[in-house]
Amino acid sequence: MATQPVAAGRPATIHDIAALCGVAASTVSRALANPDRVNIRTRERIQAAAVELNYTPNSQAKALSSGRTGAVGVLVPDITNPFYFDLIRGTQLQLKAAGYTQLLVDTEESDEVEASTLEQLRKSADGVIVAASRLNDEALAAAAARMPMVTVNRDVDGVPAVIIDTPSAMPQALDHLISLGHTSVAYVSGPAVSQSSARRWAALSAAAESRGVDVRIIGPFAPKTQSGAAAADAAVHSGVTACIVFNDLIAIGMLQRLRERGLRVPEDMSIVGCDDIFGADFCNPPLTTMSSPIEQAGRVAVSMLLAQLNPLAGGGNRSRSVMPTHLTVRGSTGPASPN
Amino acid sequence: MATQPVAAGRPATIHDIAALCGVAASTVSRALANPDRVNIRTRERIQAAAVELNYTPNSQAKALSSGRTGAVGVLVPDITNPFYFDLIRGTQLQLKAAGYTQLLVDTEESDEVEASTLEQLRKSADGVIVAASRLNDEALAAAAARMPMVTVNRDVDGVPAVIIDTPSAMPQALDHLISLGHTSVAYVSGPAVSQSSARRWAALSAAAESRGVDVRIIGPFAPKTQSGAAAADAAVHSGVTACIVFNDLIAIGMLQRLRERGLRVPEDMSIVGCDDIFGADFCNPPLTTMSSPIEQAGRVAVSMLLAQLNPLAGGGNRSRSVMPTHLTVRGSTGPASPN
DNA sequence: CAGATTTTGGCAATCGGTTGTCAAGCCGGT
DNA sequence: ACCGGCTTGACAACCGATTGCCAAAATCTG
Known part of the structure; x- marks a missing residue:
C-alpha cells in the first residue's frame, strides 16, 4: 500500500x-x-x-544476550567547565564514528558520585573514559580492573591514560616571564585532589630552582571563575609580579578581580593561564596560556579504549599517550613593573 | 572470608x-x-x-522486560556552543535526581543526523528533549507522535515546549539603543532554519515599526564566533550604528573583528548579544545581552518530560513553558556617534 | 471447627536478540 | 554407488529481569 x-x-x-x-x-x-x-x-x-x-x-536485547552494550561512559567532574567541552566533543565524534553511544556523566567534583557512577556503568557500558578523576589511585586501579578504562590527565599504574602534557610547557612559561624581567612568581594551585595541579606545580618548582627564581604556591582554589577573586587577592598580597595559574577559569576570574581593584594587567601583574579554553582569546586582556589539542585528546582516549575492547583489530594498544602543549602568548603578560 | x-x-x-x-x-x-x-x-x-x-x-534486562529504559535522550545541535552547556547541566541534574540517565547527542546542526538519532533513540530511550531542532515542523511532529518529547526553543503544534522568551526582550533592547540615540540598527540573523532567529527578527521588526526606527536584517550567519568576522564587515558596510545579534557567539566574534579593523565598541558601533553565555561578561568590552535562566529551562524541560512519562504523579502537564528574559546592559552599547 | 476470603510466593512465559548443537543436504573422491 | 567432509539452517537454551496466573498457606467468619 x-x-x-x-x-x-x-x-x-x-x-x-x-x-x-x-x-x-x-x-x-x-x-x-x-x-x-x-x-x-x-x-x-x-x-x-x-x-x-x-x-x-534493539540495542537492549543485543546487550543482554551478547554482553556488549555498545555504549561508553564519559565521566567529567564538571560539565560547565569549558575545558571539557572540547574533550567531550572529541569523544563524541570518535565514538559515533565507531558506532558507539556516549553516556556523559557529570560527577560534580565528588569522588563518591564518581565511584557509584563507575559501579553503575559497569553493567551499562562496555568501557569508560574518566577525565580528571577525583578518586585515589587505589580506588581507580580497582575500578579499572573491573572494566576497560582510559583516564585523561591521570596517571595510575596499569591504567591506560591520555596525558595532556602541560607540565612540559611550564619551563617555557617561566622562561617567558623571566625574559620579561619577572623574578618573583606565584603558582595559583587547583583542587588539592587534582593530580594535574600537583604535576604542574612539580614541573614549575623544578624549573624555578634550576633558574634561581623565586616561585611560591598559593591556593588551593576551586576551578571556577568565582575562585579567581580570592586568588587575585592572595597573589597581590604575596607581592609577586606574575602568576602562573592552574587553569584558565581561575585566571579569567583573576583578570576580572584585578580590574575591579584598579590593577592593570599586565602592567601591575602578569597572568599565565592553562588549557586555552573557550574565552581565553577574547577576555580582557587576552590570556597568555598553555594550549593543547584537547579535542584530539578525547579522540585518542576513545581510540585507546576501543583498542582494549577489540584487541584483534591490531595496533598494539599503547597504555599511555602524551599530548603536546605549547605556550600561547597573548596580552596578559608583559614586562615586570620597575618598582 | x-x-x-x-x-x-x-x-x-x-x-x-x-x-x-x-x-x-x-x-x-x-x-x-x-x-x-x-x-x-x-x-x-x-x-x-x-x-x-x-x-x-541490570538496566538492560529491566529495559527489555519492562519496556522502559530509564534513559532520556538530549539532542543539541552543537555541543561546543556554550549556550547548551547550561542547558545540558540543567537536564543532567534533574534527570539524575529522578533516577534517569542522560544520553547526550550532538546532532552537528544536521537534520539528517537528528532524524536518525531520534529513530535510534526510540528504542533506547523513554523520551527525548530536543533543543533548537533543525527538523521541519512535519518531521518533528511525526517524531513526537512516536515517543514522548519536549522541545526547547521550538514551537510545534502538539509538542510540549520550553520557550526561552528572548523575543519579548527585543523591544527592550531596541528601546535601550533608541535611548542612546541610535536610529539605524541591524539584526544579525542566525541559521536560516532556526525558528529562534525568525522569532527574534519578527519581534524586533514589529517593535521597530511601532517606533519608527530603521531596522534591517543581515545574514544568515552560522552560530559560531568565526562567523562574527563576516557579520561585522556586513554590519559596517550597511552603515548602521548598532547591531542586535542572533546570539552571543556571533556577537563576540564581531567584537574581535571590529577591534581588528580598528573600530571601537561602543563608540563606533554598539552591539547587543543574545543568551548571556559563558564569556559574555568578560569579553572586551563586556557584552550587553539578553539574559535568561538557561539551566532552569533544562530542568523545566525534564520535568515536563517526566510528567508525560508518569501521568499519574499529578500536576497537570502543561504543554508550554515560557522562560522570562531580560536585558543585561554592559559595556558594548553606548551613545550613537554624532556623524 | 468448617468454609470463605485473603495473602503469599512459585511457576512459567515473555521481551529481542545471540549462540551452541545437531540433523539434513550437498559436494567430490574413489 | 558409497562414504566422509563440509556447508547450511532450524531448534532451543540463555541473558536478567517483569508479570500474569494459580496453588498453598494463613487469616477471618459464622
Missing part, C-alpha cells in the same frame, strides 16, 4: 523478518551478524526484508 | 539473591519492586541479601 518504507506502529523485530522470509529467527540473526554462515540467496532475501521493514536491532 | 561486601568477579543478579534466600527469583523481583506483595520477613531477608551481595539491577 504505502510506498514509503513502512512507518509501522511498532519497530520491526528479527521475528518479523523471519516470518516474512519463512526462516527461523536465528537464521536472520546470523545473516545479519555473520553473513558468511548463511547461503547468499537466503541472506540477500533477509537483507532485503530488513531494509523493507526498516529494521533496526 | 572477606569482610567487605563481596567484590565478586561478576555483578550479583536476582538469581544469586534467590539462591541465597531459598526463594524464587520472581519473589526477589517483587520484594524489591513491589514490597507489599511479599511477606515482611521474607522481604527483609531478601533486602539484606541484596545489600550483602551489593546487588544493582
